[in-house]
Amino acid sequence: MTHKLLMLPGDHVGPEIIAEADKLLRCLMADFGLDAELEYAHLGGCAVDAEGEPFPASTQRLAEESDALLLGAVGGPQWDGLERDRRPETGLLSIRSALGLFANLRPAMLFPELVDASSLRPDAVSGLDILIVRELTGGIYFGQPRGIRTREDGVREAFNTLVYGTDEIERIGRAAFEAAARRNGSLCSVDKANVLESSELWREVMESLAPAYPDVRLSHMYVDNAAMQLVRDPRQFDVLVTGNLFGDILSDCAAMLTGSIGMLPSASLDDRGRGLYEPVHGSAPDISGKGIANPLATLLSVAMMLRHSLDEGALADHVERAVGRVLADGHRTADLVSPGAEAIGTAAMGDAVVNAL
């Protein structure tokens, strides 16, 4: 059966890195038997410009018909002044919610060739390979009521609601236990149960799931301590599971520990294998249009897509090995290059990976 893939280039460097993913996918289709067809649609700022809203109905229709989506990145200063509901970020939040993409998988791993790019000492970080499982369609990002109002005493106040039902906690918990079972069998759930009732319920539900996964050791950590432990000794973790907001903060912290944020892919999955895949780095307005963005996080996102949505684990391994080989051969984009060494551009890096296949 032909896999239907939807490409969402998005803004700034988005189209530049998606062009390399297109190249890779067409190579996999031509030479490695991948049966897929590619469609394109707008999301984010480009969608606002072209169709007046960041997640147009036409994009939603194509998204719902597709088996997997690949996103470049959304956002940029030219859209920062817009109303909240027309901002590029709102498009991203809307597509996550509309497609029910509740399980956000964010691996943070250090590529051995890039250990010098980390601000951490090599002895604290080498070999790092952790996975953050972030709840992506609930919590304070979507909770009602929310808004800005004037109190009786005339003072304006703004409010948001952090809310989780046991059903939401259970399904992200299961996704995390399953991921931990496939890895080293250790799962740390991060919350703030000493202060928040929502975290109290989170912890209770995680505990209730544990007996069904006897091979996984479950532990709990407060979010402030987790931020410390990530800096002190990140390798103590295997899989971390947490809510939407804590996951946003901790996954970016963990990504930066590796020093190679231009290398890290992510997946956002629903409960039936559909997923949206994207690099964790953003749209990088400062370097867009120069042809120097690092496409490897996007190519590794293609690998995650092959594995999680297309049931093509062998091809995924193949892509990941090709990326490893390209690094081992010394190819580096500007973000990875050591002072003095020479950098190649986006397209040359994409070509190198295709050749290494």
Add this chain to the structure above:
Amino acid sequence: MTHKLLMLPGDHVGPEIIAEADKLLRCLMADFGLDAELEYAHLGGCAVDAEGEPFPASTQRLAEESDALLLGAVGGPQWDGLERDRRPETGLLSIRSALGLFANLRPAMLFPELVDASSLRPDAVSGLDILIVRELTGGIYFGQPRGIRTREDGVREAFNTLVYGTDEIERIGRAAFEAAARRNGSLCSVDKANVLESSELWREVMESLAPAYPDVRLSHMYVDNAAMQLVRDPRQFDVLVTGNLFGDILSDCAAMLTGSIGMLPSASLDDRGRGLYEPVHGSAPDISGKGIANPLATLLSVAMMLRHSLDEGALADHVERAVGRVLADGHRTADLVSPGAEAIGTAAMGDAVVNAL
């Protein structure tokens, strides 16, 4: 006028480190003209054990009569099973709220002698000296409504409210602008304004304050990016200001960057100079009773107390220099010692500082 100081030893290593602060204060009273009297009271787990609640009325009365408070640390596993309203942490939250201690100052600085204790590369962290100003009596820690309820469809859900009024944002904003004006004149406000209305108002109020502080450069950063930037290049910051929950996470992250969390003091101030001072490390149940806890964060908290509540800036400098000298002389407690070198205990470290005065 005699300063009234209230000592709150708290739990586990709390009493051990407070004993050294007592020693230091009595030396300042005997030999350096400090005019103060010390009272003692219970807070946290010890208060639950002695009086049935973590913040007893007797402690509140003494707290309200005092000019400044020094806290060891609260909490420990033996109280973890209690109901939320009898937990040691609840005592801490209650005293912050009852005394209106809205401005939490958390310096994160690297002592040159301890650069090897950081998990960051020396070139990323040496000379680090930043200040996190955290709002401490509002936000999601105290917002109503909150609780656990059963939805109409029978599913249990838990909820918390993140709420800030312009009055609360203004007063923490002023405290932060003033701190930045006394330092390098650079203030970064951290929020999640691309997702949360409460952050939108936060950003708007911070902007509205800026014209009154022409010598301070105000910038804004999303909290996920701030967590990344703290790891990547913490010295880009001078003063950071943020809400209660983000401040909890980021200040612990920043503290750990220094690698010397046993060295870091903090202050929680009201709007008239009263403050509660405490080390940022916790009650460390694993090492309590052994006489090996590092008292330096507590002694540096005494220095902050002298400066911020007692108007004794010269004495504060004196204490800080004494701590610096003790480190330069090579004295180390177990948490700071390099492998092979010899560690001294809590009391010996306290004596060393008093002698260095």
